[in-house]
Amino acid sequence: xxxxxxxxxxxxxxxxxxxxxxxxxxxxxxxxxxxxxxxxxxxxxxxxxxxxxxxxxxxxxxxxxxxxxxxxxxxxxxxxxxxxxxxxxxxxxxxxxxxxxxxxxxxxxxxxxxxxxxxxxxxxxxxxxxxxxxxxxxxxxxxxxxx
Numbered sequence: 001x002x003x004x005x006x007x008x009x010x011x012x013x014x015x016x017x018x019x020x021x022x023x024x025x026x027x028x029x030x031x032x033x034x035x036x037x038x039x040x041x042x043x044x045x046x047x048x049x050x051x052x053x054x055x056x057x058x059x060x061x062x063x064x065x066x067x068x069x070x071x072x073x074x075x076x077x078x079x080x081x082x083x084x085x086x087x088x089x090x091x092x093x094x095x096x097x098x099x100x101x102x103x104x105x106x107x108x109x110x111x112x113x114x115x116x117x118x119x120x121x122x123x124x125x126x127x128x129x130x131x132x133x134x135x136x137x138x139x140x141x142x143x144x145x146x147x
Contacts, residue, residue, distance in 0.1 A: 020113075020117070021035075023113065023116070024113065027109045027112065027113065028106070028109060030109075031102055031105045031106065031109065032076065032102070033076075033078070033102060033106065034069075034072070036069060037069060037072070037073055037078070037106075038103070038106035038109075038110065039059060040055065040059060040066075040069060040073070040079075041073075041078065041095060041099055041102060041103040041106055042103060042106070042107070043055065043058050043059065044079065044093060044094070044095040044099070044103075045095055045099075045100060045103045048094050048095055049092045049093070049094055050092065050093055051084070051090050051091065051092060051093070052066050052067065052070065052091055052093065055070075055093060070093060073099070076098075077096055077098045077099070078095070078096060078098060078099035078102055079093050079094060079095055079096060079099055080093070080094050080096055081093050081094075082094065
């Protein structure tokens with residue numbers, strides 16, 4: 001089978017990524033957030049007052065990415081940043097009331113996306129797919145760790 005044949009696993013996977021990317025943007029745009037921001041809201045909703053470096057670690061992104069995200073989210077009144085009272089070199093990030101409301105909306109959107117993606121799968125199919133996704137993640141992580 002050709003590598004980019006429309007029925008190949010890789011081609012279908014790329015189509016899924018594209019469709020999911022588009023759908024995610026559409027739904028999160030309705031509540032005024034970028035697709036990367038809900039995960040940060042989820043983290044702060046669970047553990048408020050993290051430093052920017054702690055956030056970068058939890059999200060597994062570069063600190064510079066966090067800085068850009070926080071600037072946008074602060075402008076939208078989703079988060080607030082304050083100097084740490086004990087260490088002035090550290091900035092702590094807190095979710096606002098508006099951020100909590102947006103977080104709750106984002107949770108509902110995530111549930112909706114999950115239902116749209118996997119709603120007609122049986123429990124057994126979901127278990128198998130989860131195992132396959134975990135195996136795919138491990139395969140890609142192993143390659144990335146070598147580089």
